[in-house]
Amino acid sequence: MTLPVQTAPAPAGPAPRTPTRPAGHRRPGGHGGYLPYLIPAALLFVVVIAIPLVGNVWLSFTRWQGVGSPDWVGLEQYRKLFSDETFWLSARNNLALIVAMAIVPTFLGLLLAGAMFDVVGKRFGQRSASALRASFYLPQVLPAVVAGVVWGWILHPEFGALNEMLRFVGLDSWTQNWLGDEKTALLSVMAVLVWIQIGYPVVIFMAGLQRVDPELYESAEVDGAGWWQRLWLITVPQIRPEIFVVLLTCTIAALKTFDKIFVLTRGGPGGATNVPSYFSFQNFFEKANVGYGAAIATVLTVIIVGLTFLFLRAQHRDER
């Protein structure tokens, strides 16, 4: 997937305006002369993002096999979409992926980063904390597809390492077709996603904790606050901006999940791990149902933009 650090180096908002200068002391060249510098970026934006985006919305109002000319059908694709069981199943699965990619890693990341900062870093030295952090981060550096190949092999029903190990310790009855059985497929995918994702919140939260004044912890400790209380009363409020960023970027990444599903399960078995992003791909390129695929992709876009807007507004309100 997008490496989830994708939006990490982003400052939280547009830069503050510098105070207005007295007239006559303007930046070199004034405003007008700079416009040509925007041409390459604007051209790329229009060709690669704006036109395709509008084209996709237009396609979602048509029926088209990909050849010949599209037939205008108005809102029919959307009507079909909202009564399509497969779509709703994929939407529910996507919620499960949000749990696995955003909510669980944020929570675990808080526990791990808190423990590493508060206990390991202080009592056992910074080097052990860094080594632990690097271990948790390693899955994050893999292309998602490679992570999928690794786990596709480990979870393989016949020769996978997990089943082999279970047989080895005599737990034959525990062996499963992990990714091929409807009962276990979604949970297995979720577990893999947690493994992939966990390093990102750990690194971000540990970086955020550098800001926190150690005195806060020490005086809380003297006042008899336990580890758990310190986590909730000091760590969480202090790194609230980081928590916002992690939740937002991971939720968006979860909504865009395609590569892991493609490699691990191809949405199967029987749609048990299908997600809207993969479902739209199937309609575009496997079923030649372009209008329907475009409608799914449009709905996904609206959800992502809406969610981002809500998050940013909540963060803005929180900062006041």
Add this chain to the structure above:
Amino acid sequence: MSAPTLTSRQRARCRPDPVRWVVLIGLAVLAVITLVPFGLVALNAVKSPADYSQGGPLQPPNSLYLQGIIDFWVRVDFGEKLWNSTVIAGSVAVFAVLVSVVAAYALGIGRVRGRMWIIAIFLLANLMPQEALIYPLYYMAKEVDLYDTRLAVIIIFTAVQAAFGTYLLSAVLSRFPTEILDAARIDGAGKWHTLWRVVVPMSWPTLSVLLVFFFIWTWNEFFIPLVMLVSNENQTVPVALGVLQGQRLMDATTQSASALLGIVPAVVFFLLFQRTLTRGIAAGAVK
């Protein structure tokens, strides 16, 4: 348990108490569990198929068997895939940084009118799911004969990464020291000259972080290359591995060999750029 003469602060400083050891051991166990898949892959990629079926995935290999890796390398022409990935990710990183810094020069330093809106649009562009762009892009690429070429993928990702780069660099350049710009102007440097001789060299630390991030992000991309690059000789590493994985023709050791070949470049980048990456993640995460 507690010595009454010591305050808890002093006690905590004197020696790590048992609870802290439990926390440390718990974390270490979790870290090892995280690393187990890497170990399993490395262990079984150098095992012969006979060895695997006999001893299972946990047994150390009887002898170092590299044929599995070699066979897989030859079968997918892995060198070619590495080259394709390098060409695509390298070109995108360079072009996207160039486009972003030029645009950000106009937005952050030139302060063109309506820049807030322009920056917001670039940020939004970065959020768009690729699914919502793919079919028109696929159609357009076919129309202009760029379908199944690396150039198509390079153009698309230059636009996607430059959208993010413009957003980020506009904020960075808007804090560029005015005195230096004024000095350059007084020395008679034009806008173009100031950009390349003053702004770019002074922003190099940020630009180099962006260069590394763009390279790695593009290297890891799957969806658009999967759609755009259908013929074998144009495919990238993730596409080749992902497509083969779907075919389920592989035995256990070949599959771990393929996983190992995918892991190695990623880990090499990580080690090479570790400091740049941590700087980028840590410094920029939140302001």
